[in-house]
Amino acid sequence: MSTNHETIAFDEALKTFEPVLGLEVHVELGTRSKMFCGCSTVFGADPNTQVCPVCLGLPGSMPVVNRTAIESTIRIGLALNCTIASWCRFARKNYFYPDMPKDYQISQYDEPLCSNGYLDVTVETEDGPEVVRVEIERVHMEEDTGKLLHTGGATGRIHGADYSLVDYNRAGIPLVEIVTKTIEGTGHLAPAVAKAYVAELRDLMRALDVSDVRMEEGSMRCDVNLSLNRPGDGWGTRSETKNVNSLRSVERAVHSESERQAALLSSGGRIVQETRHFHEDTGRSTSGRSKEQAEDYRYFPEPDLVPVAPSEAWIEELRATMPELPSDKRDRLKAEWGINGFELQTIVNAGALELVEATINAGVDSAAARKWWTGELQRSANESGVELADLNVTPDHVKQVEALIANGALNDKLARQVFEALIAREGTVEEIIAERGLAVVSDDGALLVAIDEALASQPDVAEKIKDGKIQAAGAIVGAVMKATKGQADAAKVRTLLLERLGVSE
Amino acid sequence: MDLIKLSAADLSDAMSKGEVSAVEVAQAHLDRIAAVDDRVHAFLHLEGESAIAHATSVDARRSAGEQLGALAGVPLALKDNLAMRGVPTTCGSKILEGWRPPYDATVVERLRANDVVILGKTNMDEFAMGSSTEHSAYGATRNPWDLERIPGGSGGGSAAAVASFEAPLAIGSDTGGSIRQPAAVTGTVGVKPTYGAVSRYGLVALASSLDQVGPCARTVMDTALLHAAIAGHDHRDSTSINAEVPDVVAAATRADVRGMKIGIVSQLSGDGYQAGVSQRFTEALTHLEHLGAEIVEVSCPSFDYALGAYYLILPSEASSNLARFDGMRFGLRAGDDGRNSVEQVMSLTREAGFGAEVKRRIILGTYALSSGYYDAYYGQAQKVRTLIMRDFTAAFAQADVLVSPTAPTTAFKLGEKLDDPIAMYLNDVATIPVNLAGLGSMSLPAGLAPEDGLPVGFQIMAPPMADDRLYLVGAALEAALHDQWGHLLIEEAPGL
Amino acid sequence: MTISRADVAHLGRLARLELTEQELDHYSTQLDVILHAVARISEVAADDIPPTSHPVPMENVYRADVVVPGVDRSEVFASAPAHEDDRFRVPRILDEE
């Protein structure tokens, strides 16, 4: 276990090295039953209550393929512009691990169901959005493993644990593995491309309705392969960083691994081909299994399953079920919302597309909806490192707040406090406004007192205004807003002030 | 009437006529087991109580006028590699000691649905790896014809149970001859149906692409009745054939070979075949000729490579199928002292739980699948498999069925080949080709070898899903030999 | 092609078999014999011959995506070497997270 913490700043590293990326994404399909048996796939059930002889790997049990899982995989392949194999087989991947009941995983080896596709992703650059085509090597089917719980010892972690407990509810849930070809020439955009690719895949899975793609629940997991090479030289040795399980982490993993390798290479060290393990907390990875210890998986065609041979007719049938894909949808929304690609990309990258859409469909105007989700709310989400969707702020909340702003009950500053309180789960919008006493001060008397105080404290400004230098009014308005802790309506204060001084615009 | 000597068909007949009750029949066989099994050791586990209970319910329902199946109340011995809910299932291995499956194999469900009374689980070579049943972790089974000799394997327990009149019927599994070779050396009948004809769900896998469950009995008709009871499509086995099962009972009844072309496979005779075996085989052919069949000679050159392909494919698939026996979820766990890691405990468990032959084949299979050797071994073996299927296709263009001696020799002595794997493997040379090609095959008694007075098996091989031809030919030959001897061959077995 | 003790030891690790010294000797000798006996298959298996993985040619066997009841964990735990808190208990895992 060697962990190298010396790094070279990313931008420095990029001056000498060219990062070469490869991404492997595992997606748990949202089928009702498991890949090879009729057990339920519902998340969070009691341990070992969704098991049978097949997914427990009991002697004598045999797998039977879930038709819907095959169809979902073909639809994913079609959405990724892949070639769908006319004939392919499952294969056994042999290795021993207590979370894998049969001590082999039913997967696919040299005959994936889908291959040779691509996915276009958009990233922001200094000179506007840039489209990068990520080529897809293969999309294949396999089964998930059980869940391990490490018990005893100091930490709840695997190291130093006295023993482990296994729950096989997840064992046998259908997984689709999506593997990219090597992504080269993205330079300093590499982290952004990686993130945008995974985000695009996630949106694609949602659009296809084949998975709930909740990264925090592990229904979408990403492995990042990365190597650095000096331009002109051949490829460097690559590392594979496992369980990178949030969009933010994908970006950070590429970033930190580039820095780590750059430091090593620059100091004359060499990269060992190994799997590394990403830690959400530190944003760094630690060394895992090296190539030397790598398993020999002894793949061979699964004799208990017959070949998968989708007919043209079947594939066309599935093609007919393809929904509007995210990229097409974006073109439509740009038109409907009257925004440009960059503005939309900001929404997409914030993972806010569905939310903004729902908010606008709820009747909020497009500008306001975008302002809140990609501004204030995204900021809070990033700060607390959660997905926007998990902020406890709904499109309906935004609608309510916007309505209150419209009728003057709130202003933007107060609205921000409402959202802050919603995120802190302080209650409903009404409760929060009542609790925190958030309301625009509209009582003229109170405002006039504040205005007089402000004028008294800045007589010179008062004079300027009287002399017609109306732009100076801002200073007084500012002072009044300050005095009323922002609960006043600035426009109204200005009107009252000018009346008070008997000047007109 | 001596109940244990009756065939399943006769027992069924007697029970339906009310001449005898299912309980009496079950009890008679349990008594026989009590009397002789300490010497034969065909059974690993007895289900006496549940057998009597089941028989009681059969009698009750029969007297209530319920319409019962052809085998209702007939006792059966089940090979110990078939899962039976709540009943020990060891596969003849220490590693499964104490395991009680939480489910029934499809075959067991069908036996129950047919009201067949299951007496217990029979001994076998560990995980069906062997041709002598000496590789059972629970001690060898002995051949009722000569207790110093092997009953064949891996299904020696099922064959010996039937041969020693402990049960009229038994279930076996055949990966390379494990039903037919024991039938041959014990003077009984055994059938390996077409691959996919009988569900493998609940059969503890040895080599998934070769394994097939099948019937064992003392007469061709009894195997037909049992075949009909267990065969048919099962949605839990992806390799199960979704088609009409040929009417094997009708075929066994017709017992007619007139106008049939019967092909002798030249590669499955001559060198390495005991003289008495070849003699009885040839005599059987003469019988078939007299019955109106035409005997032709066919050549299947790639059969010479079948043994080699088999001993790469089987260990490869077995090394993967047997991985799950790791001491984590069921059965034996060794070395779990709180300090050993999971990897060490798995290795210690498998080292302690598996016998020599199983380890030998796991290592061989692991080697044949490992990177760098896959193409040279497993890959090549799968190609040989293609060649063997082509040879069969060509042969069946010339003949309706193919025939050969089932095993090159009669029963050898216990221990004789125990530590000579190659010699042991050679027993399967004639039975292996059909497993590689997925075809159905039967072994029935052809007489006793003059030199040692031990049973000789006659093997019939049919095209895919034409298992009925096995019964047409088998029943015809059986009848002719019965006329010649005046009784079944098994009647000549020494009393125990 | 001959199999050394080291080869057998490696295969033993791959297959999770804690082989004894005697077994290493024993199996390395026997594997050689067996492999020589089976090696001749390469004589016939030419490149143009397709491999056969399934004896009976079948395709597209699927089940509908419907949930069916599984087994009761207590019945499974009854035959398990160790269980705790409704989970299978296994020895400590020496491996990366």
Ligand SMILES: [Mg+2]
């Ligand atoms: Mg995978």
Ligand SMILES: [Zn+2]
């Ligand atoms: Zn299940």
